[in-house]
Amino acid sequence: MRAGTGALSGLLSAGAALAVAELGAAFVRPEAGPLTAVGGAVIDRTPPAVKDWAVREFGTDDKLMLQAGILVLLALIALGLGGLALRLRRTAMAGVFAFGLLGAFAARHRAGAGYVDVLPSLLGGVAGAAALWWLTRPVVAVRARDRAFDRRAFLIAAGTVAAGSVVAGTAGRLIGNGRRASIAAFRNRIRLPAPAEPAPPLPAGVDLRLAGLSSFTTSNSDFYRVDTALVVPRVDVENWSLRIHGKGVRTPLTFSYHDLLRRPLIERDLTLTCVSNEVGGPYTGTARWLGVRLADLLREAGVRPPSRGGPADQLVSRSTDGMTIGTPVEVVMDGRDALLAIGMNGEPLPFEHGYPVRMVVPGLYGYVSACKWLKDLELTTFADYDAYWVKRTWSQQAPIKTQSRIDTPKPFARLRIGTPVPIAGIAWAQHRGVSAVEVAVDGGPWQPARLAEVPSTDTWRQWVWEWTPSTPGSHRIEVRATDAGGAVQTDKRVGTVPDGATGRHSVVVTVT
Missing domain, CATH: 3.90.420.10 (Oxidoreductase, molybdopterin-binding domain)
Structure with missing residues (x-):
């Protein structure tokens, strides 16, 4: 019973610390919150190979996974500190406050931070240590007097801490949401001026409009996002x-x-x-x-x-x-x-x-x-x-390398023998332009693909090649592009560090 009480005390104390800290961050700035500050410090110190792995495995959810990992680690430490508090109460309280100090240190050393950025984490550390003292008091007191555990006193303390954490966390969320909503409302009222130099009309045939092929223009909601911001800035x-x-x-x-x-x-x-x-x-x-x-x-x-x-x-x-x-x-x-x-x-x-x-x-x-x-x-x-x-360790200068991608068919697609199928995708070599795209099946001769029109050399280019499979079994389809200067996309496979990946994209399909 006492062990479980200690563990629960640790978790509730950690929750109180986070709730109070996040409430403080709502008054200072979102980046001063301990989760954001510590998470940013972790990102800053993550080796490029690990960062690339996270982006590859989790995509735009990489930051969510980082925050979840920090919360899991914090919960495990809180469980341990809660157990420790039953024997070494002051030491455990110091441990809780130490995490407040860690958050304050991380917040202060973020770019653009001021001394006020340390306040949320320090307040959270004080609140967490105080909560741990109060929660473990019934257990420590009865042990010292060799009396039965006062379950009622503990439940009152636990309920009060939990309720206070919910109130603080909700208040912080409401204050932050109010500020974000105000900035969003201002943005929505902006009417952009007409351009002095409008973009030329997209040429006919710029989009091949094939099922499974990326559209020429990417919608804002589908446009990729890769950055280090755990909290998306809302700038006034x-x-x-x-x-x-x-x-x-x-x-x-x-x-x-x-x-x-x-x-x-x-x-x-x-x-x-x-x-x-x-x-x-x-x-x-x-x-x-x-x-x-x-x-x-x-x-x-x-x-x-x-x-x-x-x-x-x-x-x-x-x-x-x-x-x-x-x-x-x-x-x-x-x-x-x-x-x-x-x-x-x-x-x-x-x-x-x-x-x-x-x-x-x-x-x-x-x-x-x-x-x-x-x-x-x-x-x-x-x-x-x-x-x-x-x-x-990334390069100082990094011009984009010539690349091409097969969008359709997808890897491991099942195709029918004798039925024509479009092999299609996109190619890019920004500011040089793509002059040719070729496709090869099973290492055979390169076949020229049909290219879509483009408005300039600064955009990607759609392409398509129609293939009629004649042999059942597994087949490998490969693509390569040539830029406007005549340089052919290399087949040498290297990773993204230090200045961008190279190699040729391929997919394997099954013909039946």
Whole structure:
């Protein structure tokens, strides 16, 4: 009985600590909550191979799995501290408060954090230690006096702690939801201006409209999301600004959200790709982006590219969640449609994709170009500063590699002998363009696929090849693409680290 009481006391104390801490975070900022702060610290220290495995195995649920793992570990430790409290009460209470200190340390050392960020975890630690003292008091008291266990006193204490935790947690959730709802309502009222340079109409035949084939334009809800934010930032644009400063900047500039809306906007169809995308993977998508030309803003600030004598070769973008991304200055000023995007597929940026402002640079993997929730642009050099992922063994510069993917048929599909079947998919080589796609069956000769039209070299391209299987059994279908410069997609298989995966995608089907 006493062992079970101790374990339950530990769990209830941990629940009280989290509830009070999350209530405090609702008044400070969501990123100051202990789960978010500790989870962010874990992500920051996760080796790239483990991070890639998590993205590959759990996809966009990787952050949910991390938080679940932290909660499970916390529960196990709480069970142990609860048992310890029956023998070494003060030591166990110190252990509970130590976790508050850990959360405070993690919150304080997150990028952009202030001293106030330590308060939620410290308050949670105090509340958890106090709850453990109260919950174990009946057990310790009766043991000291050699009396029967006072079940009623324990149940009163447990019920009070549980109820208080529910009230605190619910209050924190309601306060946080209210703030998020207010920001969401403001976003929904935004009416984006008409672009000064609209995107050219999509050419006829840009979408082959085949069952199982990715559509040319990816909807906002289906667009991939890969980032390190455990809590999606909800930025209040009334208090938001973007600063451009640093080496070679003659005139530092600061823009509000409304300043950007009043500037000439351009609209472009662009494909983004994540460096975590394995061969044949899902982390690529095409959207119609609306934004300001980044090169125009840099020129207004007096920035010159290195090829014209500028002292800075790296543009470091900083996010409100602390992410830093380094982009070659030469690339964003070479004439391509590098944007500070404010719109995506006809609406303000979704929160998950960078509202209010993000960077979009065609031809570069996202980790060196696509900073979301943008707040700061600093001109510096690659020699002087390593951005977030570069510190974690990824390359400083990472142009997107030529890749192709088979969308249909799916792996292990069963096909009928003598029945024509479309082999179809997408290929991409942003800012170079795809000039050819070929398909081979069972290592046989390469067959040219029919290519869909494209609006520019900065988007992916659909392709299709019709195959009539004539032999029963298992068959391997492989695809390769050629970019506009004549370079053929390599068959050498390498992983995503340090600058993107290579190799050719294939699927195995069964013909009966």
